[in-house]
Amino acid sequence: MAQTDFEPKIVAFLCNWCTYTGADLAGTSRIQYPPNVRIIRLMCSGSVDPTYVLKPLLDGADGVLIGGCHPGDCHYQSGNYKARRRVVALKEILKDAGIDEDRVWLRWISASEGQRFADTVTEMTEFLKEKGPNPMRREWAV
Amino acid sequence: MRTLIPVENDDTLAAVQGLLRQILEADIVDALLVPMETPHGALTPALVSDPEMLDKANPLAPVMGVNAARLAGRVSVREPRQRVGVVLRPCELRALTELVKLKQADLDDLVTIGVDCLGTYDVSVYAATRDDGGVDMAAYLATARSGELAAEEGLAFRDACQMCEKPHVEQADVTLELFGADLTGGIPVSLPDEMAETLGLSPAEVEDQRKDVINAVVAARTEVRDERFAEIRERLDEEGIEGVFASCIRCHNCMTVCPICYCKTCLFKSQVFDHEPIQYANWAQRKGAYRMPSDTMLFHLTRLNHMVLSCVGCGMCTSDCPADLPVGAVFRAIGQETQATFDYEPGRDLEEPLPLITFQEDEWLDVGEE
Numbered sequence: 001m002a003q004t005d006f007e008p009k010i011v012a013f014l015c016n017w018c019t020y021t022g023a024d025l026a027g028t029s030r031i032q033y034p035p036n037v038r039i040i041r042l043m044c045s046g047s048v049d050p051t052y053v054l055k056p057l058l059d060g061a062d063g064v065l066i067g068g069c070h071p072g073d074c075h076y077q078s079g080n081y082k083a084r085r086r087v088v089a090l091k092e093i094l095k096d097a098g099i100d101e102d103r104v105w106l107r108w109i110s111a112s113e114g115q116r117f118a119d120t121v122t123e124m125t126e127f128l129k130e131k132g133p134n135p136m137r138r139e140w141a142v
Numbered sequence: 143m144r145t146l147i148p149v150e151n152d153d154t155l156a157a158v159q160g161l162l163r164q165i166l167e168a169d170i171v172d173a174l175l176v177p178m179e180t181p182h183g184a185l186t187p188a189l190v191s192d193p194e195m196l197d198k199a200n201p202l203a204p205v206m207g208v209n210a211a212r213l214a215g216r217v218s219v220r221e222p223r224q225r226v227g228v229v230l231r232p233c234e235l236r237a238l239t240e241l242v243k244l245k246q247a248d249l250d251d252l253v254t255i256g257v258d259c260l261g262t263y264d265v266s267v268y269a270a271t272r273d274d275g276g277v278d279m280a281a282y283l284a285t286a287r288s289g290e291l292a293a294e295e296g297l298a299f300r301d302a303c304q305m306c307e308k309p310h311v312e313q314a315d316v317t318l319e320l321f322g323a324d325l326t327g328g329i330p331v332s333l334p335d336e337m338a339e340t341l342g343l344s345p346a347e348v349e350d351q352r353k354d355v356i357n358a359v360v361a362a363r364t365e366v367r368d369e370r371f372a373e374i375r376e377r378l379d380e381e382g383i384e385g386v387f388a389s390c391i392r393c394h395n396c397m398t399v400c401p402i403c404y405c406k407t408c409l410f411k412s413q414v415f416d417h418e419p420i421q422y423a424n425w426a427q428r429k430g431a432y433r434m435p436s437d438t439m440l441f442h443l444t445r446l447n448h449m450v451l452s453c454v455g456c457g458m459c460t461s462d463c464p465a466d467l468p469v470g471a472v473f474r475a476i477g478q479e480t481q482a483t484f485d486y487e488p489g490r491d492l493e494e495p496l497p498l499i500t501f502q503e504d505e506w507l508d509v510g511e512e
Contacts, residue, residue, distance in 0.1 A: 050447035051409060058440050071503060081501035084509050089498065092483050093446050096476040098382035108510040140431040142384050142439040
């Protein structure tokens with residue numbers, strides 16, 4: 001399947017203290033990465049309700065990225081550990097409900113890892129190009 | 143302690159009412175939350191403080207209109223409060239356990255009185271039997287002894303009951319042990335020694351088939367459950383959740399009757415999904431058509447994420463779905479997998495924390511690190 005024209009849309013929920021700052025560092029360091037990601041800043045990956053992930057997926061976004069501090073580094077001590085459990089549950093439910101759970105990524109990216117942020121977005125964009133558009137994009141009756 | 147409440151003239155219900163009256167009169171509790179027969183012949187939970195009125199109590203009737211765990215929460219969640227005895231079915235007891243963990247109920251002043259469940263009908267089915275003289279209670283209660291639970295000819299138990307593999311009380315302060323018992327002779331009851339003393343009850347040798355009968359019931363029901371889950375999973379694989387729930391009309395009944403869905407400010411009852419007219423126009427243009435009301439699958443998937451780990455399988459959602467969708471079966475089938483992921487069983491143990499409010503540092507180490 002030729003997907004050369006297909007530019008995936010990624011909605012990213014990034015925590016204020018680590019991954020968002022990491023994304024900022026990628027920018028200020030002039031590190032190039034694909035413009036396919038739309039970033040939403042949250043105070044903590046632990047504040048990502050599953051609804052935030054589900055809404056873009058069902059509306060046709062091709063991927064959702066959740067970025068948080070590395071385990072042990074959460075600004076609020078344990079938000080990222082709770083986020084991890086929520087993502088595990090969410091992916092299980094998506095899989096059981098017949099929805100592609102691989103479109104949801106959770107990544108730990110620290111404030112100093114601008115390069116890792118850029119690499120993650122590059123990797124996710126390539127992955128989604130390979131996978132093709134989210135079928136929900138065409139489904140009107142959801 | 144285990145005792146046998148004598149049944150006279152084959153009137154099992156009168157014996158149950160007698161025990162409840164004793165509990166209330168002995169001042170063990172200030173009131174009882176128990177299913178009561180209304181003057182119009184319907185059954186509804188009621189908070190009863192007058193022992194004389196317990197001649198209308200009927201916790202044995204095979205009908206379930208609400209999951210009363212929510213009501214047990216309402217009468218217990220805050221002080222000041224009375225001491226209340228709550229007469230509940232096994233699925234209601236499990237829901238109560240989850241509500242305690244969710245801080246929507248408090249056991250400190252509750253006495254839980256559990257009754258083994260032989261299966262229940264939907265309200266409409268039960269009400270319709272009244273025209274023909276009602277359900278044959280003697281035949282219904284007789285199924286407790288053999289464990290060959292069955293609906294009356296021409297009727298069917300609620301969908302959830304048909305696949306319920308936990309119809310027996312596992313944890314309660316007082317347990318009416320129907321399974322394995324000849325209920326025309328007496329009702330085996332387990333209760334704390336202190337309470338038995340207050341009530342003047344002494345231990346009795348009870349011919350014990352309970353365990354064997356429960357094992358047989360659980361095995362039979364598990365078989366039905368597994369078949370049903372397989373059927374639901376096949377549908378989910380083929381059609382996706384948007385196929386299985388395609389005719390959902392977004393009435394929110396499933397959420398309203400769910401004992402676990404307690405949020406007073408549910409997102410889906412808020413104005414979050416009320417948009418400007420031009421916004422709908424944009425969406426319609428983008429996809430060619432736009433389903434309204436919108437976000438139906440979002441509703442179900444969000445509810446799955448928010449409550450499925452605590453889903454006790456009471457099936458009120460299915461019972462109250464006007465579109466006859468297999469809501470409960472879908473939630474139970476997905477719940478089974480999700481609960482297994484966290485080795486969590488809703489209603490099993492008060493000490494087990496809810497999976498999403500706890501964590502361990504060294505778990506799912508690969509998640510987030512790829």
